[in-house]
Amino acid sequence: MREFTEEQLERYSRHILLAEVGVEGQERLMDGRVLVVGAGGLGSPVALYLAAAGVGVVGIVDNDTVDRSNLQRQIAHTTADIGQPKVESAARAMRAINPEVQVTTHHCFLDASNVRQLVRQYDFVIDGADNFPTKFLVNDACLLEGVPFSHGGILRFTGQTMTVLPGKSACYRCVFREPPPPDAVPSCSQAGVLGAVAGMLGTIQAAEALKFLTGAGELLTNRLLSFDALAMRFRSTPLQRQDNCPVCGKEPSITEVTDCGPILCAA
Amino acid sequence: MRITLNGEPAEFPVERLTVTELLRSQKVEAPEMVSVQLNGTIIYSAKYNDTVIADQDEVDFLYFMGGGADRLTGGRQQ
Numbered sequence: 259m260r261e262f263t264e265e266q267l268e269r270y271s272r273h274i275l276l277a278e279v280g281v282e283g284q285e286r287l288m289d290g291r292v293l294v295v296g297a298g299g300l301g302s303p304v305a306l307y308l309a310a311a312g313v314g315v316v317g318i319v320d321n322d323t324v325d326r327s328n329l330q331r332q333i334a335h336t337t338a339d340i341g342q343p344k345v346e347s348a349a350r351a352m353r354a355i356n357p358e359v360q361v362t363t364h365h366c367f368l369d370a371s372n373v374r375q376l377v378r379q380y381d382f383v384i385d386g387a388d389n390f391p392t393k394f395l396v397n398d399a400c401l402l403e404g405v406p407f408s409h410g411g412i413l414r415f416t417g418q419t420m421t422v423l424p425g426k427s428a429c430y431r432c433v434f435r436e437p438p439p440p441d442a443v444p445s446c447s448q449a450g451v452l453g454a455v456a457g458m459l460g461t462i463q464a465a466e467a468l469k470f471l472t473g474a475g476e477l478l479t480n481r482l483l484s485f486d487a488l489a490m491r492f493r494s495t496p497l498q499r500q501d502n503c504p505v506c507g508k509e510p511s512i513t514e515v516t517d518c519g520p521i522l523c524a525a
Numbered sequence: 526m527r528i529t530l531n532g533e534p535a536e537f538p539v540e541r542l543t544v545t546e547l548l549r550s551q552k553v554e555a556p557e558m559v560s561v562q563l564n565g566t567i568i569y570s571a572k573y574n575d576t577v578i579a580d581q582d583e584v585d586f587l588y589f590m591g592g593g594a595d596r597l598t599g600g601r602q603q
Binding site: 387388389390393411412413416417418432433434435438439442443482484493495496497498500 | 531532555557558560562565566567569585587588589590591
């Protein structure tokens with residue numbers, strides 16, 4: 259059993275007070291490893307909350323640099339970070355909150371050549387990617403490696419998220435078979451997004467990671483949680499694993515990751 | 526017929542509709558950005574024309590939703 263210092267007991271006291279977390283749960287967080295894919299609108303709040311929670315190792319993968327137009331919602335970055343790699347500015351913000359957390363930065367594209375070896379080093383993965391090829395790549399890699407993950411998506415005033423336990427609950431491909439045609443896809447840069455919506459969705463994903471590591475409660479599996487912040491309505495759509503899912507169905511056709519289109523790891 | 530559409534009761538003055546017709550009646554602008562679940566089963570888009578929705582069915586439209594990036598970056602963007 260880990261010895262907590264006085265400072266740690268103080269820092270994590272509000273976790274330790276929770277019956278579902280306690281000292282044991284906090285220890286599990288401190289032994290936990292989470293990979294955040296994308297240091298953008300979703301990855302920013304996730305990374306900050308995971309650091310604040312004292313998750314032992316937080317990996318963050320992104321190839322992008324900070325742009326002024328990111329700052330409306332990507333709260334891990336500051337005006338002074340413009341032009342800097344997002345993984346570096348996110349890591350600085352995380353270490354400023356909690357120097358105990360080991361932040362591992364991966365300043366690179368995520369693609370079929372590196373995704374499996376990356377995700378297998380972690381207990382849980384957060385998909386905060388902005389593009390569908392990367393979302394499908396993360397899904398397939400996590401399914402093949404048996405690593406649980408949280409899917410997240412946002413657009414305009416809406417968001418959606420689901421947690422996937424490989425082989426146990428519906429995966430992203432059970433619901434969304436393959437990436438939509440690129441010309442049909444509205445991105446946040448074209449369609450816009452309310453900054454706080456990224457925070458609403460990202461903090462749900464962070465909570466799922468913390469619940470997974472501590473074992474507290476019931477994960478957002480076999481449900482797609484979606485919300486519309488304009489009406490401020492939430493809905494949980496029941497889902498189930500699909501027998502004909504190409505990656506986790508009875509006769510899977512996907513047994514290796516492939517770059518099913520241009521792959522990026524921005525978010 | 527009466528169905529449950531996205532968790533809400535919905536009534537149509539016909540006895541049956543194909544998925545394609547339902548998407549059209551709901552003014553879904555980009556059907557390629559929607560996954561349709563009928564009574565717990567995800568319907569392939571290739572089967573939208575042949576899949577019939579009947580009384581008491583439960584239908585969900587699940588929208589593709591990306592992330593929070595301002596732009597897609599790098600040399601391999603689409």
